[in-house]
Amino acid sequence: MAKKVVVVGGGSGGLVTARMVQTEARRLGKDIDVTLISASEKHYMPPLFSEVALGTASPEETWAPIKGAEQAYGFKVVIDPVKTFDLKGQKVVTEGGKTFEYDFLTIALGTAYGWSDYKGLDKYGVHNYTEEGAVEMQKALYEFKGKKIVFLVPELPFRCGIYPGEMAMNIRAYYETRGMMPEITVLFPQEAMRAGLGEGLAEFFGRRFMRNHIRYEPGFEELIEVTENKVITKKGEYEYDLLIKSPPSRLPKVLADNGLAHPGDKRWSVVTGPLFQHPEYKNVYLVGEHAMPPVGLMTAGVPIHNAAVIAASSILNDALGGYLIPSYAPTLCVGHSYESGFAGNCEFWWIPEEGKWGHACYTVATGPIVRMMKDSFYRGWLDALR
Ligand SMILES: Cc1cc2nc3c(=O)[nH]c(=O)nc-3n(C[C@H](O)[C@H](O)[C@H](O)COP(=O)(O)OP(=O)(O)OC[C@H]3O[C@@H](n4cnc5c(N)ncnc54)[C@H](O)[C@@H]3O)c2cc1C
Structure with missing residues (x-):
C-alpha cells in the first residue's frame, strides 16, 4: 500500500x-x-x-x-x-x-507574533509582517510628514534578519526622491548583523547604512515600553514620528x-x-x-x-x-534597496557535539540584476500555483 x-x-x-x-x-x-x-x-x-x-x-x-x-x-x-x-x-x-x-x-x-508581550508594542507603530499590516503601512508611509523614523526589533532572533536593514534603505530611497530626508534609526537589542550574518555581510550593511545615512544602534538590551512617540529601553529612550516594528517570535x-x-x-x-x-x-x-x-x-x-x-x-x-539525502545546501539570501539588489551566501556544516549547524556568510553580488533575480523567483513561485 x-x-x-x-x-x-x-x-x-x-x-x-x-x-x-x-x-x-x-x-x-x-x-x-x-x-x-x-x-x-x-x-x-x-x-x-x-x-x-x-x-x-x-x-x-x-x-x-x-x-x-x-x-x-x-x-x-x-x-x-x-x-x-x-x-x-x-x-x-x-x-x-x-x-x-x-x-x-x-x-x-x-x-506567531507576540505583539502584546511588550507594553504598547501592539498599540503603536506600523509593520508589514502581514498582508493587512502592509496595507496600513503603505498609507502611513505616504502620509508621513515627520522627521524621525525608528525601526524597532524587540527581540532576537526575529523573522527575516535582514528585513530592517533592507527596508530602511528602501525607505531612504522612498523619501529622498520626494525631497525629504528623515532621520532613520535601526534599533536592535544586541549586535545582530555580525552575529547572524557574519563579518562580510555585516560590513556590506555597514557601508550601505553609512551611504544612506541610516543610524544602526544595537545594544538597548531590553525593551521596556512603547509609547505614542517614544521607544523606552533599558539603555535609553528614542523619540519617533513613525515607528516601524518587527514582531517578537512566538x-x-x-x-x-x-x-x-x-x-x-x-x-x-x-x-x-x-x-x-x-x-x-x-x-x-x-x-x-x-x-x-x-x-x-x-x-x-x-x-x-x-x-x-x-x-x-x-x-x-x-x-x-x-x-x-543531500547535505544542507548553501543559502543565497537576496535583498534589495530600491533599484539595486544584493546577494549574500551562507555555507553550513553540521557540528554533532553542539547539535547545531555552523555557518559562514559573505557577499557574492550586488547590482540591479540581483533585484531582477529576486523578483522573478518570488513571482514565478506564486505563478506556478495560479
Ligand atoms: C516582511 C517579510 C519579509 C521576509 N523576507 C524574507 C526574505 O527576503 N527571504 C527569506 O528567506 N525569508 C523572508 N521572510 C521570512 C519567510 O517568509 C518565512 O521565514 C517563511 O515563510 C516561513 O515558512 P514556514 O513554512 O515556516 O511558515 P509560513 O510560510 O508562515 O506558513 C505557515 C503556514 O502554516 C499554516 N498554519 C498555521 N496554523 C495552522 C494549523 N493549525 N493547521 C494547519 N496549518 C496551519 C498557515 O496557514 C500557513 O500556511 C520574510 C518574512 C516577512 C514577514
Missing part, C-alpha cells in the same frame, strides 16, 4: 516538502499518498509585503491559492486547521473534526498545546539532528520557522526551504527504500 505522508502548513516549508515528495515519487514511478493541510487558502510570499508597503505591489500579488498545488504538483490540499497532533497514534485531527493517519508527518507552521499555539515546545526555549519547537526530526518520533519532521533557531539556523524562508528538501529526501529514502 502507498505510504501516507501528511504535511501540516501551507507556507514555504509545507509546500516545498509536499511538492518534492509527490513529484519525485511520481517521476520515479512510485506511489506515495501526500496530503497537505493548511489553515489558510492563501499561500503567501511574505517578502512581497514590503513591496505592498512601498506601493509597488498590490496585496493580491503577495499570495496564490494553495489549492492550486493540487493541479500543479498532484498532492491533495485540505483547508482546515489542525487541532491535535497524536504522534504516538500517527494521526492528526483538524478543527473540522477530520482525522488524517500518516506514515510520515512534516510540520511547518511559521511563527511558538504557534497549536504546537504549544500539543507538547511540541522546545524544552530549552518555549518560543521554538522541538527538533533534533541534521534531518530535522522529532527527538522521539523519527517519522515526524519539523521544518517550519519555529524549528530553525534550536539547530542554529536563521528564521527565514531560505533555510526553511533547505530543511524541507532534507526532510522530503529523508521521507523518500524511508518510503521508497533508498533515496539520496
Whole structure:
C-alpha cells in the first residue's frame, strides 16, 4: 500500500516538502499518498509585503491559492486547521473534526507574533509582517510628514534578519526622491548583523547604512515600553514620528498545546539532528520557522526551504527504500534597496557535539540584476500555483 505522508502548513516549508515528495515519487514511478493541510487558502510570499508597503505591489500579488498545488504538483490540499497532533497514534485531527493517519508527518507552521508581550508594542507603530499590516503601512508611509523614523526589533532572533536593514534603505530611497530626508534609526537589542550574518555581510550593511545615512544602534538590551512617540529601553529612550516594528517570535499555539515546545526555549519547537526530526518520533519532521533557531539556523524562508528538501529526501529514502539525502545546501539570501539588489551566501556544516549547524556568510553580488533575480523567483513561485 502507498505510504501516507501528511504535511501540516501551507507556507514555504509545507509546500516545498509536499511538492518534492509527490513529484519525485511520481517521476520515479512510485506511489506515495501526500496530503497537505493548511489553515489558510492563501499561500503567501511574505517578502512581497514590503513591496505592498512601498506601493509597488498590490496585496493580491503577495499570495496564490494553495489549492492550486493540487493541479500543479498532484498532492491533495485540505483547508482546515489542525487541532491535535497524536504522534504516538500517527494521526492528526483538524478543527473540522477530520482525522488524517500518516506514515510520515512534516510540520511547518511559521511563527506567531507576540505583539502584546511588550507594553504598547501592539498599540503603536506600523509593520508589514502581514498582508493587512502592509496595507496600513503603505498609507502611513505616504502620509508621513515627520522627521524621525525608528525601526524597532524587540527581540532576537526575529523573522527575516535582514528585513530592517533592507527596508530602511528602501525607505531612504522612498523619501529622498520626494525631497525629504528623515532621520532613520535601526534599533536592535544586541549586535545582530555580525552575529547572524557574519563579518562580510555585516560590513556590506555597514557601508550601505553609512551611504544612506541610516543610524544602526544595537545594544538597548531590553525593551521596556512603547509609547505614542517614544521607544523606552533599558539603555535609553528614542523619540519617533513613525515607528516601524518587527514582531517578537512566538511558538504557534497549536504546537504549544500539543507538547511540541522546545524544552530549552518555549518560543521554538522541538527538533533534533541534521534531518530535522522529532527527538522521539523519527517519522515526524519539523521544518517550519519555529524549528530553525534550536539547530542554529536563521528564521527565514531560505533555510526553511533547505530543511524541507532534507526532510522530503529523508521521507523518500524511508518510503521508497533508498533515496539520496543531500547535505544542507548553501543559502543565497537576496535583498534589495530600491533599484539595486544584493546577494549574500551562507555555507553550513553540521557540528554533532553542539547539535547545531555552523555557518559562514559573505557577499557574492550586488547590482540591479540581483533585484531582477529576486523578483522573478518570488513571482514565478506564486505563478506556478495560479
Ligand atoms: C516582511 C517579510 C519579509 C521576509 N523576507 C524574507 C526574505 O527576503 N527571504 C527569506 O528567506 N525569508 C523572508 N521572510 C521570512 C519567510 O517568509 C518565512 O521565514 C517563511 O515563510 C516561513 O515558512 P514556514 O513554512 O515556516 O511558515 P509560513 O510560510 O508562515 O506558513 C505557515 C503556514 O502554516 C499554516 N498554519 C498555521 N496554523 C495552522 C494549523 N493549525 N493547521 C494547519 N496549518 C496551519 C498557515 O496557514 C500557513 O500556511 C520574510 C518574512 C516577512 C514577514
